[in-house]
Amino acid sequence: VDARTPARLRAAPERHTDHLQIIWTHAADGTPLRELPPAAARWLALWRRQLEARRDARARTPWWSLFRTDAARHESARLVWADIGKRLRTRILPAGDPTVPLNSCYVLRTPTTDDAWALSALLSSPLCQAWLDRIAEPARGGFRRYLGWTVACLPIPPHWIGVRADLAALGRRLVTTRDVAPDEHIDLTADAYGVPVAAMQPLLEWNL
Numbered sequence: 001v002d003a004r005t006p007a008r009l010r011a012a013p014e015r016h017t018d019h020l021q022i023i024w025t026h027a028a029d030g031t032p033l034r035e036l037p038p039a040a041a042r043w044l045a046l047w048r049r050q051l052e053a054r055r056d057a058r059a060r061t062p063w064w065s066l067f068r069t070d071a072a073r074h075e076s077a078r079l080v081w082a083d084i085g086k087r088l089r090t091r092i093l094p095a096g097d098p099t100v101p102l103n104s105c106y107v108l109r110t111p112t113t114d115d116a117w118a119l120s121a122l123l124s125s126p127l128c129q130a131w132l133d134r135i136a137e138p139a140r141g142g143f144r145r146y147l148g149w150t151v152a153c154l155p156i157p158p159h160w161i162g163v164r165a166d167l168a169a170l171g172r173r174l175v176t177t178r179d180v181a182p183d184e185h186i187d188l189t190a191d192a193y194g195v196p197v198a199a200m201q202p203l204l205e206w207n208l
Contacts, residue, residue, distance in 0.1 A: 025064040030073045032065040071107035072100040077116040079108045088146045090120040106148050118167035125189040130207035163192040
């Protein structure tokens with residue numbers, strides 16, 4: 001909830017986690033507001049002592065500051081993926097979307113929205129999933145950790161500009177029509193890399 005939202009529209013604190021909210025005390029550029037609106041200031045003043053005692057608190061930053069908020073910047077499109085899962089899951093946040101991903105997610109800001117959709121198509125493909133699963137840190141119950149360094153190791157097609165539009169269209173289809181069969185997804189991914197599917201078959205079979 002933005003600190004500038006009228007107080008009457010902000011939910012009262014609840015004990016149930018599905019009602020918990022974070023009051024966003026930062027401006028559009030990610031910096032803390034220089035001063036809080038009166039209603040928000042009165043609300044947060046109840047916990048000022050605890051907020052000032054936080055480990056990340058600094059004397060030169062307002063006591064209402066939130067920390068590690070870089071992922072919340074939304075001047076460009078963002079590709080978001082979950083830290084842990086049985087497979088890598090992605091979501092696209094277009095430029096201007098004020099959604100704030102939690103710290104259990106990784107966020108990559110991309111130059112264009114097409115870059116985000118194209119990367120999402122790659123990361124969700126059975127071919128790239130198989131590659132990532134070989135190096136992802138295992139977790140209990142068949143889950144894996146898709147850490148930042150893990151995803152950063154994935155090779156990008158060498159002729160990115162040439163294949164970006166087609167991959168972006170594929171990424172959008174995966175979300176809007178959901179009519180992409182696994183074999184088609186593999187074929188389109190292999191084409192983007194310029195590698196025959198037959199050469200990728202051992203990797204796919206290893207991941208079964």
